Each structure stands twice: as structure tokens, then as C-alpha cells.
Amino acid sequence: MTTFTLLVNGTNHSFETDPATPLIFILRNQLNYTGPKLGCGLETCGACAVLVDGEAELSCTRAASEFEGKQIITIEGLSLNGNLSAVQQAFMDEGAAQCGYCTPGIIIAVTGLISKTSKPSDGEINEALEKHLCRCGSHANVIKAVKRLTAGGPNID
Amino acid sequence: MTSASLEKSPNVDDWLTVSSDNLITIRTGKVDIGQRISTSLAIIAAEELDIDYDRIHVERTQTGVAPDEGVTAGSNSMEQSATAIRAASATARHHMLLLAAKALEVDVNTLEVSDGLITSRDINRSITYSDLMEGKEFGIAVDTNAKIKVPSEQSVVGTKVVPKGLNEIVTGNFQYVHDMTMDGMMHARVVRPPHYHARLKSLDENKIKKLQLEGVKIIINGSFIAVAHEDEYRAIKARDRMAAAVTWNLADGLLVNDLYEALLSNPRVSHQLVDGVPDDEPIPKLGNPPDEATKTISARYEKPYIMHASVAPSAAFALAEASKIKIWCHSQGVYILRNSAAEALGMKPEDLVITHVPGPGCYGHNGADDVAFDAALVARALPEIPVLLKWTREDEHAWEPYGSAMVMELRGSLNRQGDVIEWSHDTYSDTHSMRPFPGPNGLGPGRLIGSRYMDPSVPPTPPQPTGGSHNGKFRNQDPLYTFPNRRIVKHLVKDLPLRCSSLRALGGYANIFALESFMDELSLEANMDAVDFRLMHLSDIRAKNVIEAAAEAFGWPGNNSKGVGCGLAFGQYKNIKTYAAVAIEVEVTDNAEIKLRRAVIAADAGHVIDPSGLIVQLEGGVIQAASWTLYEQVLYDRGGITSRDWDSYPILRFGNVPSIKTILMERPGKPFLGAGEATTGPTAAAIANAVYRATGLRLRRLPLTPEAVKLAALS
Numbered sequence: 085m086t087t088f089t090l091l092v093n094g095t096n097h098s099f100e101t102d103p104a105t106p107l108i109f110i111l112r113n114q115l116n117y118t119g120p121k122l123g124c125g126l127e128t129c130g131a132c133a134v135l136v137d138g139e140a141e142l143s144c145t146r147a148a149s150e151f152e153g154k155q156i157i158t159i160e161g162l163s164l165n166g167n168l169s170a171v172q173q174a175f176m177d178e179g180a181a182q183c184g185y186c187t188p189g190i191i192i193a194v195t196g197l198i199s200k201t202s203k204p205s206d207g208e209i210n211e212a213l214e215k216h217l218c219r220c221g222s223h224a225n226v227i228k229a230v231k232r233l234t235a236g237g238p239n240i241d
Numbered sequence: 242m243t244s245a246s247l248e249k250s251p252n253v254d255d256w257l258t259v260s261s262d263n264l265i266t267i268r269t270g271k272v273d274i275g276q277r278i279s280t281s282l283a284i285i286a287a288e289e290l291d292i293d294y295d296r297i298h299v300e301r302t303q304t305g306v307a308p309d310e311g312v313t314a315g316s317n318s319m320e321q322s323a324t325a326i327r328a329a330s331a332t333a334r335h336h337m338l339l340l341a342a343k344a345l346e347v348d349v350n351t352l353e354v355s356d357g358l359i360t361s362r363d364i365n366r367s368i369t370y371s372d373l374m375e376g377k378e379f380g381i382a383v384d385t386n387a388k389i390k391v392p393s394e395q396s397v398v399g400t401k402v403v404p405k406g407l408n409e410i411v412t413g414n415f416q417y418v419h420d421m422t423m424d425g426m427m428h429a430r431v432v433r434p435p436h437y438h439a440r441l442k443s444l445d446e447n448k449i450k451k452l453q454l455e456g457v458k459i460i461i462n463g464s465f466i467a468v469a470h471e472d473e474y475r476a477i478k479a480r481d482r483m484a485a486a487v488t489w490n491l492a493d494g495l496l497v498n499d500l501y502e503a504l505l506s507n508p509r510v511s512h513q514l515v516d517g518v519p520d521d522e523p524i525p526k527l528g529n530p531p532d533e534a535t536k537t538i539s540a541r542y543e544k545p546y547i548m549h550a551s552v553a554p555s556a557a558f559a560l561a562e563a564s565k566i567k568i569w570c571h572s573q574g575v576y577i578l579r580n581s582a583a584e585a586l587g588m589k590p591e592d593l594v595i596t597h598v599p600g601p602g603c604y605g606h607n608g609a610d611d612v613a614f615d616a617a618l619v620a621r622a623l624p625e626i627p628v629l630l631k632w633t634r635e636d637e638h639a640w641e642p643y644g645s646a647m648v649m650e651l652r653g654s655l656n657r658q659g660d661v662i663e664w665s666h667d668t669y670s671d672t673h674s675m676r677p678f679p680g681p682n683g684l685g686p687g688r689l690i691g692s693r694y695m696d697p698s699v700p701p702t703p704p705q706p707t708g709g710s711h712n713g714k715f716r717n718q719d720p721l722y723t724f725p726n727r728r729i730v731k732h733l734v735k736d737l738p739l740r741c742s743s744l745r746a747l748g749g750y751a752n753i754f755a756l757e758s759f760m761d762e763l764s765l766e767a768n769m770d771a772v773d774f775r776l777m778h779l780s781d782i783r784a785k786n787v788i789e790a791a792a793e794a795f796g797w798p799g800n801n802s803k804g805v806g807c808g809l810a811f812g813q814y815k816n817i818k819t820y821a822a823v824a825i826e827v828e829v830t831d832n833a834e835i836k837l838r839r840a841v842i843a844a845d846a847g848h849v850i851d852p853s854g855l856i857v858q859l860e861g862g863v864i865q866a867a868s869w870t871l872y873e874q875v876l877y878d879r880g881g882i883t884s885r886d887w888d889s890y891p892i893l894r895f896g897n898v899p900s901i902k903t904i905l906m907e908r909p910g911k912p913f914l915g916a917g918e919a920t921t922g923p924t925a926a927a928i929a930n931a932v933y934r935a936t937g938l939r940l941r942r943l944p945l946t947p948e949a950v951k952l953a954a955l956s
């Protein structure tokens with residue numbers, strides 16, 4: 085057991101835990117941020133994604149201690165003030181979720197993407213979402229949400 | 242209109258309660274599994290009660306509290322639960338108007354309702370639903386003849402609403418069973434044997450002692466083994482260490498004969514179908530084609546085992562206290578689970594209280610019931626300790642009950658005019674129904690995987706042929722087309738290797754894949770356009786309409802040149818529910834990969850309650866079925882299931898999602914039809930038909946992988 089500190093959703097937290105514990109368990113079980121989901125624990129589904137210094141990263145295998153000194157934002161952190169982020173709002177507007185288990189990870193991925201590229205190409209969208217599995221088949225609406233967001237209006241086809 | 246749900250739960254109080262601030266709670270036995278049933282039910286209640294949609298709260302389904310509506314499956318929820326809730330809401334509204342008339346001392350006909358506020362046109366006084374009913378029971382039966390709104394009076398139905406739970410989902414606040422906590426709780430994991438037939442041989446006591454010294458709880462009940470710890474990560478690591486402390490008796494392993502060979506040659510029980518219903522008449526022989534036949538062709542289609550493959554591994558929370566066990570889980574049928582789990586545990590059903598808490602989309606009978614029973618076994622061994630048991634990704638892939646493998650053999654004959662004058666369809670498959678329905682001699686418990694391993698163990702329940710209309714493997718086997726001389730036969734095949742149960746659309750997916758592929762094959766023989774050929778063999782106008790609508794919106798026949806092709810297919814789910822036609826354009830690349838470019842869906846789901854929810858269901862069905870069709874098959878060898886993660890069992894990713902356009906037919910006033918499964922079969926056949934037009938290759942064995950395309954190109 086060692087002590088380490090994590091900056092999550094704008095607040096510093098200190099832990100005395102096995103530092104090898106993957107980040108997701110600290111977020112979910114110690115900080116009660118249950119938005120990041122455990123889908124595989126193998127870095128193969130995207131459900132556990134969080135923003136780390138603005139980039140979408142997976143939290144299910146890498147040790148929490150590796151994230152010391154970085155800024156971690158979970159899905160909850162996107163709307164801390166009670167207002168939905170633009171990405172969250174676009175997902176609401178397009179109804180881009182069914183069971184919603186994959187949704188926090190996908191919203192994080194999209195947030196990471198558009199913070200770098202405000203007008204991503206189809207290829208860039210697919211690349212950012214390639215790791216993210218959705219079994220309900222919400223993909224079409226997710227893509228509409230991303231397009232709504234990046235084109236500034238609803239997607240007309 | 243009455244419904245089976247109302248027969249079991251006939252009173253208004255069974256279905257809804259009014260509390261303060263005009264908040265209405267509705268109760269349903271149908272659970273929300275991401276299909277947005279709560280949204281539809283809330284829309285219906287809001288409509289009939291004349292109250293704001295946001296004031297409707299849909300309560301969690303709990304045994305002993307919620308109406309017992311059986312299982313949430315088969316696209317039945319709208320017909321059953323919505324019919325009941327609509328009648329209950331209309332009855333409640335009428336009752337409250339009578340109470341209001343009395344309280345306000347006015348004629349009931351002068352009353353109007355707006356957002357639960359009842360006002361009389363005659364006097365300037367009003368009263369709310371809460372004033373009348375808060376803390377009270379209605380104490381009346383649902384009046385199945387209560388006046389319900391006609392379409393022109395409706396203001397909520399058919400409009401766009403914010404789906405129930407969506408705000409919580411996008412903010413990460415939606416609570417799944419995986420997110421539940423309780424003071425003093427432990428996290429549990431199961432140590433599974435390598436395969437179904439392995440049993441515990443010996444344990445390394447030293448390793449176990451070490452784990453116990455570190456605070457790990459070890460649960461051993463026959464060959465059912467689990468570990469628990471307060472810290473989730475330590476529970477996961479303990480699981481791995483415990484796995485290394487167990488030696489299994491491997492017995493014979495899984496059967497590895499050629500699957501499709503086995504489906505055709507293993508012992509079986511056969512029934513012929515008449516109008517989609519099996520009977521006990523002798524199986525008609527497939528004789529010579531009729532004399533007028535100018536062409537007769539036959540083809541065999543094959544579908545492997547596929548998975549539900551929920552994105553979250555199944556999970557359940559359980560707590561054993563005194564003589565009771567409480568379970569929170571994402572089962573689709575909490576009552577049947579309760580009764581079978583109680584029997585397996587030797588408990589009274591009332592002593593098991595099961596509450597539905599959302600889980601991931603399940604698309605049928607996945608691991609949800611099994612994990613609930615596992616959690617009960619662990620909780621019983623750790624009394625007073627709340628336990629959250631999660632399956633691992635590997636558990637989910639290797640232990641869920643799969644969608645059955647199937648073989649479909651078809652033969653059709655055409656006359657000179659291109660009419661189908663004879664049609665034969667044999668379907669060979671294992672069961673599609675292993676939900677834990679209770680039954681005599683441990684049939685219910687035998688359907689829960691944990692019961693096979695506990696002591697005393699319960700043997701697996703042998704599959705039985707199912708009756709009814711368009712059930713199980715014979716769903717959509719009898720085509721809607723107007724063919725004379727049909728010979729439709731289903732075969733329940735025994736001694737197959739893998740554990741199976743219901744997966745979205747059941748046999749309907751593969752039967753429609755086969756019959757709609759075969760329709761294209763026959764249309765070629767008849768030298769006719771595939772769409773015209775279908776229309777010529779349909780008399781049902783609603784069926785024709787969806788095909789025409791899809792063809793038109795798609796621009797049929799579309800682009801068919803140089804590796805690009807278009808296909809269309811149709812189905813009416815169970816021949817009585819939603820009509821759907823799907824048209825798809827594909828590109829077959831130089832690497833033989835099938836790329837989905839664009840799709841059009843036309844669907845007739847009757848009167849539409851929640852258009853966005855309906856579109857999501859239809860499009861989600863296309864995407865999921867495209868994944869089954871292009872990528873999926875459960876692989877195994879003697880040592881067990883080898884599809885154990887997302888690499889060994891790939892599913893469709895964002896890179897191959899077509900753009901989708903959906904057309905909903907307007908059918909105001911028509912009964913609402915279940916739609917969750919309607920597009921799955923047509924999608925498979927539309928893709929196969931498109932691949933044929935792109936390449937000239939007719940692929941009849943799923944999945945349509947690059948290897949399958951290359952193999953077909955060689956032969």
C-alpha cells in the first residue's frame with residue numbers, strides 16, 4: 085500500500101490502495117463515479133473510457149498510479165455544473181443510446197475527438213470510435229449526433 | 242380490448258398510483274432493456290390521463306409488487322402491457338372525473354383536464370388528481386371498455402419525447418445493477434470450469450488457506466466455486482488465484498463433429514406446420530415436383546451458434562437475511578426466475594424477492610438469470626453480507642446460452658408464368674427456449690447454469706418441442722407469400738454441443754435469411770425482378786406497401802456494378818407483427834470484405850406511439866443483424882468454447898455501419914405491433930442478395946466473412 089493522489093473532475097483525492105489497482109475501480113468504487121463502465125477489463129470495448137489530459141483513454145487495465153499528475157475527467161465531470169455539455173446535448177437530441185451501457189465511453193471518445201478537430205471527417209469519426217462497441221446498434225444515431233454537433237445543425241440525409 | 246396481463250392483474254391499483262404534485266407511478270411486468278418500453282408506456286399513460294409526460298414515473302419491476310406479465314420477449318410488450326396500461330389510465334381518468342364532479346358539485350360533463358388539473362367550464366374552481374387520490378387507492382377494476390382516445394384526439398402519442406432515462410444515461414448517472422452499492426458489501430466472481438462437462442476433482446488446500454488468510458471468502462458448493470472480497474480488484478485477482486487452486490475432471494469435453502452434419506443426422510423430433518402451427522400429422526414426404534413445374538430448385542442455408550454478447554457482462558446483487566434472499570438483477574422474467582431459483586434452493590417462492598434493475602441490452606435470454614442464481618448461491622453462503630457478483634467478459638462469452646445453430650433446406654417449383662407452385666422448407670435446430678420456466682421434476686432449475694454445478698446438482702433440462710404459432714425454431718418458417726402446396730417441417734435436433742436459448746427473433750432470423758435468399762434465387766429462375774417477384778406472391782396490402790416504400794426510397798434496383806450490389810428482403814415478424822422491408826447496398830472489396838454502404842427500412846408497426854423509439858429499434862435491429870450476418874459465430878473445440886473475448890468473437894464496429902433511412906407507414910388507429918425483432922431476418926437476406934448482385938456469388942452459410950466469400954469464389 086502506498087499513498088497516491090489523483091485529480092478527478094477538478095478535485096484532488098488521495099488514496100491508500102494497492103497502486104496497481106486499475107483506475108476504473110478507484111473511480112467507481114472509491115469516488116463513486118460509476119459513469120465509466122466495466123465492459124471487458126481487457127481494453128477491447130471502450131466502455132471504461134475517461135478523458136486524461138483531454139484525450140480519451142481506457143481505464144480498465146492501467147494502474148491508477150500511472151495517472152498521478154494528470155487531469156482525469158469522467159462522464160460525470162462533463163456536466164458538473166448541472167448543464168449538459170454540447171456532446172451530451174447532441175446525444176440527447178438524437179436519442180443516441182438504447183441501453184446506454186456503452187454511451188458514457190462513446191461520449192468521452194467524441195468529446196476527446198472534437199476538442200482536437202472541430203470538423204472531423206467520417207474517417208476520423210470512425211477512428212475515434214473504432215474501439216467502442218455498442219451491441220444495441222445505436223451507431224447510426226451516434227453518428228448523427230456527432231454530425232449534428234460538428235455541422236451545427238441536425239443531420240439531413 | 243382485453244389482454245392476458247389484465248386477467249392476472251385486473252385492478253387499476255395494480256397498474257398505477259397517484260401521489261403528490263400529480264405524479265403518477267405506473268407499474269409494469271415488462272422490463273426496460275433499452276428497448277424504451279418505459280417511454281412508450283409513459284406516453285400512453287400521459288395521453289389517456291391528460292397529464293404531462295414528465296410526471297409519469299415507471300416503477301421497477303419487483304416480484305410480489307408488479308403485475309406478473311411473464312417474460313419481456315417476443316415483441317409482445319406493447320400489445321400486452323400497453324393495452325393494459327391504456328385501459329387502466331382511461332379507467333382512472335374517468336373515475337377521477339366522477340370524484341371531481343362530486344367534490345366540485347358540478348356535472349361531470351362540464352369538466353376538463355389539463356396536466357392533471359380538473360376544471361369545470363361552469364364555475365371557476367378546480368381540483369387536481371393529487372387532491373383527489375393522493376395516498377388513496379382506486380379500489381376499482383380496470384374497465385376494458387373505458388373510452389380511450391381516438392387518434393385525432395391524441396396529443397402525446399406519435400410525438401417526440403425525451404426517452405425515460407436518457408438524461409441519466411448521457412450524464413453517467415443511470416444506475417445499472419453493476420453500479421449498486423450497500424454498506425458492508427463484497428464483490429464476488431465465479432471460478433468456472435473449462436467447459437460444461439467438467440466437474441471439480443481436487444483443491445489445493447494450501448492455496449485456499451492463503452487466500453482466506455488475506456480475507457478472501459471462498460464459496461464451494463459441489464462444483465460451483467466463487468470468491469468474494471470487499472475490494473473488487475482483489476476479488477478479481479483472487480478469482481485468478483483460486484482458478485489455479487482447482488483441478489477439474491474434464492470428462493469427455495464438448496462434441497466436435499461437423500455441426501451442420503450433426504444437425505441433419507442426429508436424432509430428432511419432427512413436426513409439420515400448418516399456418517405456422519405444428520400438428521401431429523405424419524410428416525409429408527418431399528415427393529416429385531408437380532407436373533406443371535417448369536423449374537425446381539433446392540438450396541440449403543446454414544447459421545452457426547451466435548451470442549447475445551451484451552456489452553456488459555451479466556451481474557446481480559444479492560443479500561441473504563434470515564429466511565429470505567433478496568436479489569436485484571436484469572432478468573427479463575423476474576417471476577419465472579423467482580419460482581425456478583426458489584425450487585433449486587429449496588425455498589418458498591415468497592422468500593425470494595427479485596427486483597429488476599437495468600442491465601445492458603440483452604436481446605433475449607442472456608446470462609441475466611444465470612448470474613442472479615449464482616449471486617443467490619454466494620449470498621446464501623455469506624448471510625447478512627450484500628454481494629455484487631459480476632460475470633467476467635470471458636464468463637459472458639463462454640457461458641451465456643447461445644442462439645441455436647440452424648440448417649434450413651428449401652425447395653421451390655415454378656410454372657411457366659413464374660408462379661411458385663410448390664414450396665418446401667425444413668428447419669433443423671436445437672431449442673430456442675431455455676428460459677427458466679418452472680416445471681415438474683426440476684425442469685426450471687435445470688435451466689439455470691449454476692444448478693448444474695451445485696450440490697445436489699440438477700441435470701440440464703432436455704429440450705422439448707414447442708407448440709403455438711411461429712415459436713422458437715419455426716418462427717417465420719411459414720412464409721407470408723401466397724404459395725399453394727406448402728410443406729413446412731421443423732425438426733428439434735438432439736445431442737448438440739452447446740447450451741442455447743432465446744436470442745432476438747429466435748428462428749425468425751435464419752428462417753427469413755433462408756426464405757428471402759431463396760426468393761431471390763427463384764426470381765432469377767423466373768427471370769423476374771426480385772421486388773416484382775415478391776409483390777406478385779403477396780396478397781396482404783400492408784406487406785406490399787412496405788416493400789414498395791422501401792424500393793422507392795432506396796431507388797431500387799440501385800447501383801449494381803463492379804463489386805457493388807443491392808439487395809432487398811421482407812418479413813412480417815411472426816406473420817402477425819411489424820412488417821419490415823430492408824434494402825441494402827454493399828461493396829465487396831478486393832480483400833473480399835463486405836462493406837455496408839447504405840440501407841433503407843420501411844416498416845409498418847401499426848399505430849406509432851413513440852416514433853423515435855421505434856426507429857431506434859428498427860435501425861438497431863439492422864445493425865445487430867448485420868453484425869451477426871457478417872462476423873459472428875461461436876467457435877469451440879473439445880476443451881470448451883474458444884470464442885472467449887471480443888477478438889475471438891468480433892462484432893460490427895463503427896467503421897462498417899451503413900447510413901440508414903427509415904420510413905414508417907402511417908397507420909393511425911391500427912393496433913400497435915411489436916417491432917424490436919422485425920428487421921433482423923430481412924437484413925441478413927438483403928445483405929446476401931446484395932452480395933450476389935455485387936459478385937455473382939450466392940452465400941448460403943453464415944457468417945459472410947471474407948473467407949466465406951473467397952471460398953465461394955473458388956468453387
Ligand code: FES
Pocket residue numbers: 121122123124125126127128129130131132133142143144145
Ligand atoms: S472495459 Fe475497458 S475497454 Fe472494455
Ligand code: FES
Pocket residue numbers: 181182183184185186187217218219220221222275552601602
Ligand atoms: S446502447 Fe446498449 S450497448 Fe450501446
